[in-house]
Amino acid sequence: MSTAERSTTRPGSTPNRRSRQNFETWSWFFMRISGLILFFLALIHFSLTHIFHDVTTTTVSFVAKRWANPFWRVFDWLLLALGLLHGTNGLRFIMDDYVRNPRKRAAVKAFMYVLAVALFVLGTITIVTFKGNLAG
Amino acid sequence: MSPESTLYKGKTGQWAFVLHRVTGFLVLMFLLLHIVDVSMLSFPRIYNEIHALYGNVLMRLFEVGLLFGLVYHALNGLRVIMIDFFPGSIKNEKSVFYSIFSLTILLTIIGGFIILRPFFTGSVH
Numbered sequence: 293m294s295t296a297e298r299s300t301t302r303p304g305s306t307p308n309r310r311s312r313q314n315f316e317t318w319s320w321f322f323m324r325i326s327g328l329i330l331f332f333l334a335l336i337h338f339s340l341t342h343i344f345h346d347v348t349t350t351t352v353s354f355v356a357k358r359w360a361n362p363f364w365r366v367f368d369w370l371l372l373a374l375g376l377l378h379g380t381n382g383l384r385f386i387m388d389d390y391v392r393n394p395r396k397r398a399a400v401k402a403f404m405y406v407l408a409v410a411l412f413v414l415g416t417i418t419i420v421t422f423k424g425n426l427a428g
Numbered sequence: 429m430s431p432e433s434t435l436y437k438g439k440t441g442q443w444a445f446v447l448h449r450v451t452g453f454l455v456l457m458f459l460l461l462h463i464v465d466v467s468m469l470s471f472p473r474i475y476n477e478i479h480a481l482y483g484n485v486l487m488r489l490f491e492v493g494l495l496f497g498l499v500y501h502a503l504n505g506l507r508v509i510m511i512d513f514f515p516g517s518i519k520n521e522k523s524v525f526y527s528i529f530s531l532t533i534l535l536t537i538i539g540g541f542i543i544l545r546p547f548f549t550g551s552v553h
Contacts, residue, residue, distance in 0.1 A: 324512060327505045334455075338498055342491055343539055346546050348483035352472040372463065379456035386453065407460070415463045422469050 319381055326378045333371045356424040365419050372415040380408040440525040448504045451497035458494055485547045492540040499539075500532040 341350050358364045383404055391397040468475040481487060507524055510517050518524050 324509050328509060331502045331505065334498055335502060338495065342495070343542050346483070347488075347491065347543075348480060348546070350479055350482075351476050352469060355469060375456075375459050379452070379459055382449075382452045383456060386449065411460055411463045414467050418463075418467045418469055 323378060323381060326374045330371070330374055330378055333367065333374065337368070337371055355422070359419075359422055360424055369416065369419050372419070373412065376408050376412050376415075380404060440522045444504055444507070444525050444528075448501060448508070451501040454497050455494065455501060483546070485544075488544050488547055491543050492536060495539045495543070496532060496536040499535050500528070503528045503532060 341347060345354070359368075384401065387397055387400055387404070391400050465475075465478050468478060482491070507518070507528060
């Protein structure tokens with residue numbers, strides 16, 4: 293192995309930085325694409341549950357009727373998944389900007405990721421296991 | 429943060445960015461709350477009680493705020509996508525920001541009227 297080759301594998305050297313740039317490029321691209329999809333998902337969802345129906349009428353039976361159609365389960369699950377990913381990634385930018393202490397930043401991010409994963413699991417279980425009991 | 433570390437010089441782009449960040453954060457906070465309240469579907473009585481609470485005037489005002497945040501973040505996001513993917517497509521940055529902001533206010537007023545109306549008329553459509 294030549295000196296030049298060995299130097300490229302040192303921690304913090306070029307390959308390491310390149311992979312990070314690559315991740316941030318995908319993150320940038322993901323924010324634009326998911327944002328564009330969420331534009332429709334979020335605004336349609338809000339309109340349905342606050343504008344075209346009053347919020348007090350969005351009872352369990354309202355959800356049961358809506359989720360009887362798998363389309364709306366998929367719609368709501370996509371909104372859940374993309375919303376959480378887009379939101380958590382956005383929060384990651386905010387943490388990078390305002391939490392300057394590396395240890396605090398790692399702790400805050402770890403808490404945030406655990407919370408996001410937990411809520412993703414909770415939300416997915418809610419959408420998948422809902423039986424559509426029309427009572428109530 | 430040192431003054432050299434920022435690209436923004438206090439023009440409309442900076443306010444668009446600040447508002448995008450604040451509305452994004454608030455919408456995410458609502459999403460987290462919303463996942464928990466919807467998980468109560470397994471307990472229909474609790475779920476319906478929570479959703480009756482959303483009809484309270486304070487919660488309705490909060491929903492109007494959510495509408496503002498959501499619409500602004502969505503429209504400004506489109507502006508960001510245009511700037512990133514089609515450089516040069518936005519000629520007058522300032523007027524685009526003012527248009528987005530005006531449209532957000534307009535939609536918030538229309539939506540806000542519909543959201544708040546049942547509280548004053550007492551009837552739900």
